[in-house]
Amino acid sequence: MRSGLKGVVKKGLGEMGFNAGGGAINWFPGHMAAATRAIRDRLKLADLVIEVRDSRIPLSSANEDLQPQLDAKRRVIALNKKDLANPNIMHVNCLFLASSFSFLLLDSILYPFDCKWIRYFDSCKQDCIPINAHSKSSVQKLLEVVEFKLKEVILREPTLLVMVVGVPNVGKSALINSIRQIALSRFAVQEKKKRATVGPLPGVTQDIAGYKIAHKPSIYVLDTPGVLVPSIPDIETGLKLSLAGSVKDSVVGEERIAQYLLAILNTRGTPLHWKHWNNRKMDGIRFESEEKHKYNPKDLRPNSRKPPDVSDVVYVENLVTEVQCAIYKTLAEFNGNVEDENDLENLIEQQFEVLQKALKIPHKASEARLMVSKKFLTLFRTGKLGCFTLDDVPETNTVS
Numbered sequence: 001m002r003s004g005l006k007g008v009v010k011k012g013l014g015e016m017g018f019n020a021g022g023g024a025i026n027w028f029p030g031h032m033a034a035a036t037r038a039i040r041d042r043l044k045l046a047d048l049v050i051e052v053r054d055s056r057i058p059l060s061s062a063n064e065d066l067q068p069q070l071d072a073k074r075r076v077i078a079l080n081k082k083d084l085a086n087p088n089i090m091h092v093n094c095l096f097l098a099s100s101f102s103f104l105l106l107d108s109i110l111y112p113f114d115c116k117w118i119r120y121f122d123s124c125k126q127d128c129i130p131i132n133a134h135s136k137s138s139v140q141k142l143l144e145v146v147e148f149k150l151k152e153v154i155l156r157e158p159t160l161l162v163m164v165v166g167v168p169n170v171g172k173s174a175l176i177n178s179i180r181q182i183a184l185s186r187f188a189v190q191e192k193k194k195r196a197t198v199g200p201l202p203g204v205t206q207d208i209a210g211y212k213i214a215h216k217p218s219i220y221v222l223d224t225p226g227v228l229v230p231s232i233p234d235i236e237t238g239l240k241l242s243l244a245g246s247v248k249d250s251v252v253g254e255e256r257i258a259q260y261l262l263a264i265l266n267t268r269g270t271p272l273h274w275k276h277w278n279n280r281k282m283d284g285i286r287f288e289s290e291e292k293h294k295y296n297p298k299d300l301r302p303n304s305r306k307p308p309d310v311s312d313v314v315y316v317e318n319l320v321t322e323v324q325c326a327i328y329k330t331l332a333e334f335n336g337n338v339e340d341e342n343d344l345e346n347l348i349e350q351q352f353e354v355l356q357k358a359l360k361i362p363h364k365a366s367e368a369r370l371m372v373s374k375k376f377l378t379l380f381r382t383g384k385l386g387c388f389t390l391d392d393v394p395e396t397n398t399v400s
Ligand SMILES: Nc1nc2c(ncn2[C@@H]2O[C@H](COP(=O)(O)OP(=O)(O)OP(=O)(O)O)[C@@H](O)[C@H]2O)c(=O)[nH]1
Pocket: 080, 081, 082, 083, 084, 131, 132, 133, 134, 166, 167, 168, 169, 170, 171, 172, 173, 174, 175, 197, 198, 199, 200, 201, 202, 203, 204, 205, 206, 224, 225, 226, 227
């Protein structure tokens, strides 16, 4: 980890003060403890497990406590939300299965040179496929892998159980709904059409629910509540999980998560690339901060009865451009060293100020900083700021 970022992350420990012992980020409410026990029990019966992880954090979104049990099962890791991850390392053609399924491997020519994550999981002999749970074709590819892995068992078992597990908010329910849609069209399953509940906040699913997706043999998929480990190993993993939305915002605090995001962007120099994306627009940017918008922090639109002149899409596009322009300018004009903890903190403070303006949050708003953080995080989480992969590929296992 870069030194400036490390300092900010470390400082977060003291300032957040989650517990007297040093402030680890943990979210393990009662329902998660109960769900973890139930998942462990059901895992014994599962014929195959789809472990859903977040493509932006392929390692940090693994539930480490469940790994020994998952290692012993037929498993496919679905790296979901690939549309939000860096495409260079989550390329759409990067269906890569471990050597036991080598005949399904795509020709190596199809791999972009830096398809590092896919290569990493291959080096661990772990079947993995990047997906977008909302895309039928993407889920279809996952199903092909699942069916292939179940081929032997399908011949001898009348009923099969596929479990979908993962940390909160990685898209398990969205995936199950897509699987059911595909299955209903393919197998004409005679069953009342119930849907798994999908939501933007973590912890939506609190019960284990089964959905029949095929008959002869009957195949059931089990949706499970997202579960974290009782003790997240280090603060940076906790911050990454928070940034991806797997830890409830109130556990860490939106401001701290937004500061972490800014620290990542600055130390990676990401805003310097935004200049090129927005080159045409940047010249014409007008800051409209003096306009007094009543603001609803839950979404990105002003809470005004009169709709904005421009369409919603254009409004959000302009907002994104203004935000990117503001962050770019502060970084480009910054005389300090982003690798220095104090300098980086000063820069982030400046960026909070310009963000307030760019996000059109009134100067006197009592909770302006919180509103800036919420809006900024929403832009990141919806992919409006671009695609990011926050975890680094472990070097020791990377195939060169
Ligand atoms: N961009 C994008 N968003 C997704 C994708 N899959 C799911 N989502 C969104 O992520 C959020 C969480 O999805 P859920 O399916 O509720 O996640 P979950 O894992 O079931 O969540 P818990 O109930 O907390 O365990 C929702 O807003 C989904 O629309 C994806 O592939 N890409």
